[in-house]
Amino acid sequence: MMNSKGIMILGIMWILLSPLWFWAENTAMGIIWLCAGIIELLIALIRHNNGKKKK
Secondary structure, three states, rough: OHHHHHHHHHHHHHHHHHHHHOOOOOOOHHHHHHHHHHHHHHHHHHHHHHHHHHH
């Protein structure tokens, strides 16, 4: 299982790489990557905040 930092890095990478799909004229894949990156960042932030509360 990945920790919150790993998920956050993955989410940022997906968000930063999503414009490449738009540039390659594959807008559907670009939107999917952008949404997945945002969801990954939200999951990472929730897991990070839950980890802080438990300590």
